[in-house]
Amino acid sequence: MNLAAFLSLMDEDLRPQNSKIHLASWNGTEDPLDVYRAGRFEEWQAWQSKQNFGRESVVSLIRMPGKDRWLYAGSFVVAGCRWDPAEEMYKYALERRAKCTEFAGQLVVTFSRPGRQSYLNMESWASTIMVAEILPQRLSTGPFPGFKDVNISKVELDRIVEQHSESWHAALSSVAGVYLITETITDKLYVGSATGAGGIWQRWTEYSRTGHGGNIRLRDLVANGDKAKVAALRFSVLEIAAIETSVEQILKRESHWKNILRSRSCGLNAN
16 A cells, blocks of 8 residues: 555545655754654754745655665644744744544655655655555654663764653663764764763763763864764663773773774774
């Protein structure tokens, strides 16, 4: 079944000929999938550099990992548009189509994007956007997945810290260890460590708050206003240790990983 037919079962008033498809993907600063997980997608989508939503409705799809996979983020009525001179952008008033919200964040479709276009007339492509699967639950950051599976963006980290997620706090504050930060635009790596009270949670909270955690080369990114590279940071755990482990032992393991990953010569470690 194609997406247009699927949506028409929920809301017969949503007509392809009066709708725009918004293909939301990396904009040079943020990944909209991370923005969606953080609960900011509707506000993010409302700001446009041009009057891109010149129809009655907008059907929003967010690029997912994998070939031609998109997450259905919802359908919206265009209730207005104004120019904001301060931001030098258009701000759309987008209201959710209530009948089409049930599968937002769960419905995955397949669609081969035509070039770099992000705003398509729905009737021209309706028959090629096919329903692929319905996820068991709405996409979100979710509970702590286990240390081996941690791989979160800066946006996800900010949300976890802001909401003081119980499962993430309990896990990360209970261990010391060595972690990895990947700046995904250039693929440069930073190896860091956390010791003492609060463990990795305390250390990562500093990254969420400042964007650099006091690290020299990461601090340079923030000082230079390189928001895209800060937003592109991803956090993972290389190894954990008991919270009582000595600083000397943790630093020895940190140095080991710096050597293995060459994060001094080719990455973001200054020492």
